[in-house]
Amino acid sequence: MSSMRSDYGRPGRRLKNEINVVPYIDVMLVLLVIFMVTAPLITPGVVELPSVGQAASVPITPLEIQIKQDGSVQWRKRESGAQFVEVPRNAMAQTILSVLQPDQPVLIAADGRVPYESVVKVMDDLRANGVTRLGLLVDQKSSEATPNRQPAGR
Numbered sequence: 001m002s003s004m005r006s007d008y009g010r011p012g013r014r015l016k017n018e019i020n021v022v023p024y025i026d027v028m029l030v031l032l033v034i035f036m037v038t039a040p041l042i043t044p045g046v047v048e049l050p051s052v053g054q055a056a057s058v059p060i061t062p063l064e065i066q067i068k069q070d071g072s073v074q075w076r077k078r079e080s081g082a083q084f085v086e087v088p089r090n091a092m093a094q095t096i097l098s099v100l101q102p103d104q105p106v107l108i109a110a111d112g113r114v115p116y117e118s119v120v121k122v123m124d125d126l127r128a129n130g131v132t133r134l135g136l137l138v139d140q141k142s143s144e145a146t147p148n149r150q151p152a153g154r
Contacts, residue, residue, distance in 0.1 A: 062105040063096060064137070065126075067118060069111040078107070092122070093129040100131065109137040 066074045066084060073092050074084035077099075087095045096106060106126060110119045123134055 060101065060104045062107050062135070063100060064107045064109055065092070065096070065122065067108065067110040067114050067122060069113050071114070071118060073122070089122075093125050093131075096126065096131065097129055103133065105133040105135055106131050107135045107137050 062078050064076055064078050066076075068074070071089075072086060073089050074086050075092070075096060076082045076084045100106070108119060108122060119136075126134060
């Protein structure tokens, strides 16, 4: 009867208090391989920036909208001798559209102390009424004493 052993003398099985990280490492390595294979296949977006030579020549004389510090709005054609004409803000878009030619740019010149919100409202109003070519005028810093106004964008 010595062949029959009882389990009373042997200590019981203990639970491990450890996390088995091997499956997590396997998943991480599989994801790493997937990312390494797919990363070269993703092409970044290509942005074609205009060169300085292209931006300097304007084929059509643009219209200029000027926003003064007090919030008043004026406009003119950017030709020699053209005078600014005051226009009410609520009728500005209709006035500009009545004299705007197809594909003619509109430039916005705002006083430096005008709140940014006012400039954005003018731009939004023009875009909502169909003006597609908008730009901002800025003063270029140069070594000369007189700064030149240049369009900042299209």
